[in-house]
Amino acid sequence: MPAPAIAFLVLAHADPEQVKRLVARLKPHDVFIHVDAKTTLDAAWAQVDAQLIPNRVPVYWAGFSQVHATLALLKAALATNTVYDRIVLLSGACYPSRPLPELEDLFRTNPGRNFIKYVHVRESAHLSTLIDHVYFRGGILPWRATTRSRALLLAERVLRKCLEKASSLVTRKPLAGWTPFHGSAYWAITPEAGQHILDTVAGSRGQALEKYYRRAFASDEQFFHTIIGNSSFAECSTGPQEFLGRGTYRMGNLHLVDPSLTKWFGPGDLQMVTQSPMYFVRKVRSSTSAGLLDALDQRAGEVTKAPQ
Template identity: 30%
Template sequence: MASPDAAQAAHFLKKPDPPREGPVNIAYLIQAHTAPAQLRRLVELLSHPNAGIFIHVDAKADAAPFDSLRALGVHFCTGADRVAVHWGDYSQLEASFSLMRAALAAPQRYDRLVLLSGMDLPLRSAEALQTFFAANPDREFINLVPIPSVEANKSEERLTARWFPPTLIGKIQRRLLRHGLLRAQRDYRPAFADLRPFGGSQWWALTRDCCETLLSEVAARPALVRFIRGISCADETLIQTLVGNSRFASKVARALTFTCWRPGAASPDVLGPKDVDALLAHPWHPEGSAYGDGPILFARKFDESTSEASVERLRPSGLPGPLGLV
């Protein structure tokens, strides 16, 4: 299929942002836990004079195989900012917040923060990504829908069903539940207070202003955070709810990452070179999906067995230029 035409671009940007004058500084925030060779390929494709790369390596993983990336100028979360991450757990958000704080505190002022997985690859050159974000300086690229949403598979049970972390406390809570000493369902409304709940997906590309506001809101709403710690897939709810109830909501556009989920699958498909070819030919989320249409700039997930051949399709000399959105 052909690449998006001018009509699609016009539909996406109904109210275009004024293009940013001068270069845009981008912080790529990467959550990784495995596959250091694949992560190196991702870092090399993202490297740019106006980009910073911040990496959080799961504290459960050995960091030594990733140390060679320091030579590429990346910044690693260390000490208390490096956490043990578990699927579906609030620790996913803790890792994201560690990366966010590191980028916002850096000597270089970053205008845009982009959260990626270490299993991602970009579908545009680093220069084209700079051009895209400079052309859309105020857009908040994040998937979100009000909960409940049948279309997006975001039921109210995501908020009411109790989630048990894979820790000693979680094991104790499970026993209490089995003995009838703990309720399986909870009322989320007191914790959310004035906030309408939203859900979405983990990966986003947000402005600096939005990220600074998010961290302030998280600090100012301890009751909400305590509640969110007890739900499944907190990384698909907390940030989405805060953005959806903020002044940034009017600037929200669909997230830029493509993921292939099969019905009933526990994890997304691993992508390969043929998938890259298809995405390069048509880098656009279709209309009619739960989160709306919009451009695809990144894809996940790849692994060390599929990324090497895929990257050959994505070398800077062969990557297409920026999408015609402005």
């Protein structure tokens, strides 16, 4: 039986050497990459053997720009003539922790399954504040200027804090007609679910949702989950989950993520990574994770060459 076709969507902003290595491990599947528009596409990026989509946006941490970049990738993948079995969202700092055929087997044995866990936002006072309060996580000043001037970067940071401090005194009304959900930013969905997301965004109901989440915190961990959770695709998804406490690492779909959310995995973490049932590890980088990635590549090669 042929391996299922997978479209990998990669959100990247730095470390082209790491992204190049990631793409090589994801082949022969198609890889679509969004490079933060604040990043200059130099010769190193030109060596990445994947489709770097031209529709780039400046991406800001915890801002709605993450959603815009993901939607651009989703559109690029669904605009091809390839019929994909799954669409998998990754970051440039992700890497396969298990041989790719095992991921293919997961999709083959779970036809139509959307791997997107989520919890009800209203089960958590903390999660509720992420949408009930107003946040300014996108660029406030012109982004081209902020990349050149530290003074403008500092001014933007101060302005953002002042705006959010003032806005914290006001609680927004819930968006009518939607049950809000929250989960990991990285998921694997069917192309049908992906097309439903694009169709929803194009409609008036989706535009109202987009307007609401523009001022949420970490909307990429909520926007797609809310669309899927309020649709018929919820029936064939891994959500909703029981809320067990704060920490998006709990909502990992295919990813091993350290509870700190900031740890960079290295050679000393090989046993932890290989014993995990997850299919990807996040976060890794070319400077300190090379030994770990070498070991994972070797293990993947040994499995691939093993007698069937």
